[in-house]
Amino acid sequence: MAEESSKLLLKTSFKSIKTIESIYTGGKVVITDDAKLLISTLDEDIMVTELETGKLVHKLEGDTEIVTTMAVKPDGKHLISASRSLFIHIWDLEKGQNVRKIKAHDAPIIVMDIDKTSTLVATGSADASIKIWDIDKGFCTHNLRGHGGVISAVKFHNYNGKWYVASGADDCQVRIWDLQTRNCVAVLQSHVSVIRGLDFSADGKYLISGSRDKVVNVWDWQAKELRATYPIFETIETVGFLEKNVLLAGKFGAQWQDADIFYTGGDSGLVKLWDLKTGKLIKAQEPEKNSNHTISDVIYVQETQTLAAVTNDQNILMYSLEQKLERVKQIVGYNDEVVDIAYLGEHETHLAAATNSAQLRVYNVETQDCDLLYGHKDMIIALDKSKDGSVVVTASKDKTARIWKIDLENEDQKERFKAAGVCIGHTESVGAVALSRKSNTFMITGSQDRTVKYWNLRDMDLENPDEEYRPKSLYTHQAHEKDINTICVAPNDKFFATGSQDKTAKLWNVDSGELIGTMKGHKRGVWCAQFSPVDQVLATSSGDKTVKIWSLKDFTCLKTFEGHTNSVLRVDFLTAGMQLVSAASDGLVKVWTIKTNECASTLDNHTQKVWALAVRKDEKLIASAGADSVINFWEDITLQEQEEELKEKEELIIKEQELQNFMRKKDYLNAILLALSLEQPFRLLGLFRQVYESRPDNDQSITGSENVDKILSELSSENLEKLLGYIRDWNTNAKHSDIAQTVLHAILSSHTSEELVEIPTAKEIIDGLLPYTDRHYQRIDDLITQSFIIDYTLQAQK
Template sequence: MPAPDTKIQLKTSFKLSKTIDVLYTGGKVCMTSDEKYIITTVVDTIIVTDINTGTRIASLEGDTEPITTFTTTPNDKYLIASSRSLTVRIWDLQAARILRSFKAHDAPILMMANDTTSTLVATGSADSTVRVWDIDGGYCTHNFRGHGGVITALKFHPDIKRLLLFSGADDCKIRVWDLKSRNCLAVFESHVSLIRGLDVSNDGNLLISGSRDKVVNVWDIENKKLINTFPIYETIETVGILKPETTFGVEDDHEHNELFYTGGDKGIVRIWDLNSGKLVKSQEPEKNTNHVVSDIIYCTLSNNLAVITSDQNILIYNINLNLKRTKQIIGYNDEIIDIAYIGRANDHLAIATNTEQIRIYHINTLDCDVIYGHSDIVICLDRSTDGTLLLSGSKDRTARLWTVDFEAEETIKCVGICSGHAEAIGAVALSKKDASFCITGSRDRTVKYWDLQKLDRLSSTDSFRPKAFYTHLAHDKDINSIAIAPNDKIFATASQDKTVKVWSVADGTLIGTCNGHKRGVWSVQFSSVDQCLLTSSGDKTIKIWSLSDFSCLKTFEGHTNTVLKASFLTSGTQIVSAGSDGLVKLWTIKTNECATTLDNHTDKIWTLVVSKDEKTVITAGADSLINFWEDCTAEEMEARVREEEELILKEQDLANFLAVKDYKNAILLAMNLGQPFRLLNLFSNIINEKVEDDTSITGSQAIDDIIASLEINDVEKLLTYIRDWNTNAKRSRTAQTILHAILRFFSSERLQEINGIKGLLDGLIPYSERHYQRVDRMMTDSFIVDYTLHAMDLWSTGDEFDVEMKEE
């Protein structure tokens, strides 16, 4: 329990500080020339992301049809994209706005390429044509026909003086197009499968082509002939030339000839000698992966290769570090089932994403690693108190133990496997004090206690197989959640059979059962300060249970669907919950009230975790979003205190202005404070006293000048006040006088800038019934302003207002 004299500050508000969103769902990927931003496609939207922080910079919304391909100009000024609607859109990349759009081909565009001057873009389509477009003008400059199939590769010659464009297609041919003469200069024929990559050597004399026929061909551009054919022994998806004098590390003192890279169905990057075709360097295969390399982006500034994989990941390898992977960006997380803080600094997240892998995110940089080991979907995660041990449960009926050390070369390694359940493991829990045991629950309705005291954390293998100390049939249906008490003496299980049961850790004997939920129970947690349990259920409620007699102490209602997760917060005085309604709610236990509701999910929220300092709540769910909610209660309280202090000072200033009869500053300040009653009294005093002269409308020329100098937004506010004042006979004279001043100082054209001016002025003038009816029939914004001004002239001079109106 907290110290009696310690006052707990309840949390009242959270702000969304960060979101890990869907980044890439397949297709084309580009990078800006400064290599700061990566540009990816998410179905019909193009996303611009800061590659270092993972922050989304811009979202370029499409036309609801999937993006087929896009490209950026070398100067990063334009982005050209096409979709299945056959529309090409040219975006100003800096301003994130569309400059123009047009239909380019009769079939979807599958390939694009830019020239080095950023003035031309080539498009290759499924209609077998290649077209070249002027980007600034948006018109077609060339239309090349000749291929007998879908265009699958395009490349401008880097030397702008040569004005050449190379194209490859699934007719297995490469064509060389002269932009000056608009003719096909040559047709290169040697491949027996579709062309997937083209690039030009650094001296501009050679063209290399990669094909799915597992060979790379080298062509002499000037003499238009084949020079070499190199067997690559994999289906090639991309090829490219490296810059001269490329080395692979400090120890690499060999002089290399010109080099080229390839990527394909083997899922690795390989670098070859362009003269001999000899393999120079091969990337170490990623463990337990089966992806295909679909594209490679050569980053010349950093000498990195950004590898795009078929499983929607982006892997960055540094050439200078012997092709060591330096960063991994996850494009799509699928449905997120569970998350857990890991690491001594709590700066990483382990994520179960409806796959057999566990993904490890660095919270600050969003760099990611993928951990392999399970053979089926990972369902649940738990961590040791110090964050150095991770426990995962899977549909493969095993639970795996992973050590976590981000200072070591192998940061995450499997050191033990718990096997013995007959069905999928749906809940796991590690002991709180020293991770000396763990408990697992399964769809086979049993719980097992595993002794981990012989666990060797330094082991680099997963040969450790802990024994189940006991196994008990715990529930009548699936076990959804397990929690171990802070003292490691008891544990609780929550099940679809609507019950929560409390057990002795020592021998697994049943201590008590909590009955009361009307649907399955999805989560259970012990309080760290009180003898109670917290549960959430499919009956849309959250309950707190006494551990002394297992009775329900509190019930919280407010979610509109299943509450999937709930956790104690603020030293056990508050609760944070998440449900299938996509909402996160903060509850105050003492009052049973919902303090705030957080909404940034579009689907059910499967899981939430609270940081050790309780300043951050992380939620994730079926919408693939991971939201970071940061406690901003203190900031809001400080802002509120500052506002109150400023208000007090302004109130004092207002009183001082009134005391010395500085009406000008008093009125301006009252307007700023939004105090219509104070304004009314000020205007009334000035009008009744005629403090300066009789020639002014209000009784003070200074006040007339203030009204005349008001911004149109302030005039709208003042007219709103006047409308309210005019409803009282005692205030109407003041209201009409100020209205008269406004209508005198502001033309009808200016007043018409105010939205709803007709409604503001309507009813403010003392029309006779007959005139009011006639005005109502002719009521337009411009007419009511002019007519009101005429009425004010008559009324202010005391003339009879019931006169015939002239039809305009």
């Protein structure tokens, strides 16, 4: 019963407990050697994130210029970054602080590499030079010039105890520099396009270079000879060797156990492994369905034996070498606008998000791990989920709606999300979709072609989902005169409602598709419609900045909620239909109490329009998402706040009883301190009056009690400030001025000017008392003197 009553408690307070935000907007990505931290660039800032949990460790604020490249020491202690400001920044990764800033080159630094001892960093710049820097001491040790263009690749190499640096540039040359003699010892020419990657083999004898001319060259760098040219058949953006690992290589076949294996990544969007000796393709990852991304970089993480592919759509896709390039993790760097969200799973542990992308993103709410579901050819506009969260449907600009079977408990990555069918038939973008509420037997879609379609899902086999399944459309109706923005199905599966840019909402019969009624009254397009879970009413939100509730019996408007300052994009019911939650273009989420028409709470943590809302079944969490790329999770803390308020009231009653007891016992010390802590000036005034009026004969005290005089002389600065404020207020009333100035006399008699100066507001309080001192003129000289002394002391301090 307690749980039920708390569920029906009107919600008035929410707090944002977590967010899912962008961490990468393009550029360089680094993973520390211990595989604990992911470091990525977010515009001019650098985000340091725990790789395992997705928890933000540091946000390193940049110098207002875009970060061009960065590298982390092998020991993981420092990060070195470079930006278009032409400065190198050295960051302490443990503290998240900038420890050094160095003006480096005359043009932006494009690439950098750090040697294995964590001592030196090589920077390659657009000014055609390579500089070597001592990281800890912060000075330049080498300035290497010879290239005729932008430096595009740089790599340290230690061979036979000597240090070398290999560099590549857009002059198509590879150069080898001897750091001992500071001379260029080899110029390797064969490529016909910019060099994008360099690496040395495990034995140190061979250098591979990858270029945008679609080939990898193998060099005997000491002999300055080209040993092999391997066509890769794609524009190469990165190349590197895997460590010599017989067991790992053996997983791809016995013939590769002793091979030197290198990887490539480029415009095909695939990570590929190759044999150095023969140039044969060992393995390429499975292509992601309908993906069109390219790979800008591949990071080899030896600790976990994974290859992390950085894609041009700001995702980091991690492929396991031990599982033959199976995708084992994906990190979404940038969400763009989040246009729709829904909780998934039996326990609603995951959140599906449509984000101006062709891939559906499914986040684990706790860890913020994200799965990418490939299938659509164009961006997803809307989504809906079944009541149990095991099926999700997506509507896209590619004119289709797709069905997905979700099994979040399955440990097999491939079995967790399976394509279960495609609805093909609309002639324009599908902008709205809704699943049946009671069972997964049908779905309704709405399109820019202004039609709604009913799709029969009764023969869909969710036990053995089939991507080739094509549900049949049982009817198609011209529904509105403009784009359809929203569709929702009634809890009993008998009706569905649509909302359109034509300013109307309509109610339809599910079985026949017959129009039952039209709701007219909004002055702008209807963005969202939702059925009440308990009443025969429909809530709609509109571009006219209002939310309306409509009767489904006569289609009249029952209530209008005004308060948003821009288009209301989403609405949903809360608290068994007694409240509404709305989201708008003004960046606010509002909770409304239907009975009173009042806004019970405003949730403000977005900076741009809020497109999407998702309410968890237990209503303890509401998720909101929008154009600022942020997903906010709001926790209902109404019950918690009410319990705290009740507790405070109980404590207040107990303290008030204690105060009465202290006064009865004439325990003035505790009575005064308690009255001050309770901030009860009237009780305090009564106490001082009681003491003053019950003064014994021949008493020499100021207040009527030597004990009270002593208490006033020993008050803390904080309590003294509070009491002086009360005295000022009492003194404005002729009835209380005698007591006020008696207490003031006691304070001025027992506290020096130096003590009063320590009170921040003493000057203002005493100045405020001066106009009223004529009632007790005998104290005015004292007061003026104190005011003057405080004024003088304050001036002297300045």
